[in-house]
Amino acid sequence: MSVITKKIGWKVAASLVVANMIGTGVFTSLGFQLLDVQNSWSVAALWILGGVMALVGAFCYAEVGSAFPKSGGEYVFLTKIYHPFVGYLAGWVSLIVGFAAPVALAAMALGAYTSNVVSIAPSVLAVGTVILISVIHSFNLRVSSRFQAFATWFKVLLLL
Structure with missing residues (x-):
């Protein structure tokens, strides 16, 4: 009996990652942020800080995932x-x-x-x-x- 595996290609996987990174916040919350924070460099710094925090969270999940290698x-x-x-x-x-x-x-x-x-x-x-x-x-x-x-x-x- 053959096993049929369904997989997505790397292009679709990349588009899933891009879609998750560019969420509704880019289209909606940025305007609210610019109303309260007039300096665009401050907004950019906040987005960079958020990106660094997300990366640290991903590293933490990777570490825990390697400790418990189960789905x-x-x-x-x-x-x-x-x-x-x-x-x-x-x-x-x-x-x-x-x-x-x-x-x-x-x-x-x-x-x-x-x-x-x-x-x-x-x-x-x-x-x-x-x-x-x-x-x-x-x-x-x-x-x-x-x-x-x-x-x-x-x-x-x-x-x-």
Whole structure:
């Protein structure tokens, strides 16, 4: 019996990393930061500091991941280090705060921006976007990978 493995290529993997790095914050929170902090060098320094802190966090996760080489991420780490209940709670927090909330925020920002161009309510655009992208990603890995690569490079083009 042969085993069929489904994998993504390096281009799609790179676009996933780029998409995670260029999040909604670039399009939304930067404006709020510039309202409060008038000096652009201070804003750049804050973004660099945030990048360094994220890198330190990634190094910490890499170290813990090498100590507990099992799949499961935070759940495995916190279960082994503290208690299974802590891992369970972290899983739920990650699901709600780490995944669902950013998707909702990105859709709301897209709805707010797009509603200025088309005459559709921002909430309808937001819900429609989440449903449409969910449907696209539900077909198969190839369709999902192509869409992810296209969407990421479109986002980069918008920034440029």
